[in-house]
Amino acid sequence: MIEWFTMATWSPYIVGAGIGVLIWFTFLLSDRPLGCSTAYAKTAGMVETGISHEKAESMPYYQKFTPAVDWQWILVIGIIIGAFISAYLSGTFSVLVVPPLFAETFGGDAVFRGVIALFGGILMGIGARWAGGCTSGHGISGALQLSLASWVAACCFFIGGILVAGMIYGFSFI
Amino acid sequence: MTFDALRSNKNAQIVLGLFFGIIFGFLLQKSGVTEYGVILGQLLLTDFTVVKVMLSAIIVGMIGVYAMKAAGLVNLHYKVGSIGATIIGGLIFGAGFAILGYCPGTVAGAVGSGAVDALIGMIGIVIGAGVFARLYPRLNRTILNRGVFPAETIPELIGVRPMIVVAGVAVLIVGVLYLLNFAGL
Numbered sequence: 001m002i003e004w005f006t007m008a009t010w011s012p013y014i015v016g017a018g019i020g021v022l023i024w025f026t027f028l029l030s031d032r033p034l035g036c037s038t039a040y041a042k043t044a045g046m047v048e049t050g051i052s053h054e055k056a057e058s059m060p061y062y063q064k065f066t067p068a069v070d071w072q073w074i075l076v077i078g079i080i081i082g083a084f085i086s087a088y089l090s091g092t093f094s095v096l097v098v099p100p101l102f103a104e105t106f107g108g109d110a111v112f113r114g115v116i117a118l119f120g121g122i123l124m125g126i127g128a129r130w131a132g133g134c135t136s137g138h139g140i141s142g143a144l145q146l147s148l149a150s151w152v153a154a155c156c157f158f159i160g161g162i163l164v165a166g167m168i169y170g171f172s173f174i
Numbered sequence: 175m176t177f178d179a180l181r182s183n184k185n186a187q188i189v190l191g192l193f194f195g196i197i198f199g200f201l202l203q204k205s206g207v208t209e210y211g212v213i214l215g216q217l218l219l220t221d222f223t224v225v226k227v228m229l230s231a232i233i234v235g236m237i238g239v240y241a242m243k244a245a246g247l248v249n250l251h252y253k254v255g256s257i258g259a260t261i262i263g264g265l266i267f268g269a270g271f272a273i274l275g276y277c278p279g280t281v282a283g284a285v286g287s288g289a290v291d292a293l294i295g296m297i298g299i300v301i302g303a304g305v306f307a308r309l310y311p312r313l314n315r316t317i318l319n320r321g322v323f324p325a326e327t328i329p330e331l332i333g334v335r336p337m338i339v340v341a342g343v344a345v346l347i348v349g350v351l352y353l354l355n356f357a358g359l
Contacts, residue, residue, distance in 0.1 A: 118301075
């Protein structure tokens with residue numbers, strides 16, 4: 001049993017089934033789908049509140065998504081902790097700035113990777129809130145409820161992602 | 175409903191949110207989808223781990239959630255989409271997905287596994303969400319409600335009972351997973 005927790009990787013089917021069961025419990029115990037991108041909007045709202053309390057309160061978006069530490073916000077903190085436990089138990093935890101695949105093509109410059117990651121993150125933050133969810137909120141939780149918007153969103157995530165990834169690295173089969 | 179007291183207990187929900195997040199992060203890390211190379215491998219169509227995880231989660235989650243819904247234990251939560259919001263937003267997200275190489279959930283898992291670029295990515299996502307919040311009143315007036323979809327759910331769209339669609343989607347997912355394995359992907 002214990003060797004399960006120290007294994008570096010589990011079958012994607014086992015992990016997927018586990019996430020499916022986890023979502024049964026988020027619906028049952030918390031009356032919520034599992035989704036991550038709302039937490040980032042709430043954090044942005046906390047920053048806005050820190051700069052100007054009145055301005056943040058007057059912004060319609062933060063009236064919809066109140067900037068507060070709640071279920072959705074702490075979920076993302078939990079992900080960091082859970083992933084750390086998993087990586088630590090399997091001995092795969094390692095501090096890394098430039099992912100190997102990126103370094104092979106663009107070199108190991110940490111600043112360059114940092115700038116690219118920041119830019120990609122900004123696009124992702126805008127896109128996630130624009131579409132009303134991310135890979136977990138739309139791609140898994142919405143899709144499993146058979147939401148039409150979620151299936152369309154998930155297709156667009158992959159269409160946009162595949163096109164841009166192809167532009168960056170080129171496809172091996174072309 | 176039996177779970178109403180728990181669902182409206184704010185402190186209990188914060189503990190549950192943290193607990194669910196820990197399990198989610200643990201699972202994501204164990205599947206490898208918290209790695210940049212695995213995400214890019216999916217988008218370059220050489221590594222199908224991300225799709226396998228997502229489809230397995232959808233099939234298991236869907237059957238359980240619809241069974242509990244039929245038993246009156248849970249409520250569904252979805253919203254109607256539109257061309258202006260869902261498609262445009264989805265494509266912008268996709269571009270960010272390829273450039274960052276993580277998504278809003280897996281990026282947190284990558285931070286937990288030691289990826290410093292993922293931490294910068296998380297800061298970027300917060301900035302992006304903040305930019306969207308600033309633009310929201312204008313976007314909401316002009317583009318987000320353009321081309322609203324004719325239905326909220328697939329069963330509603332095609333006029334078939336949800337349980338039949340659940341069965342159909344389950345068969346389809348098993349078929350896709352079988353084909354992926356058959357193709358050696």
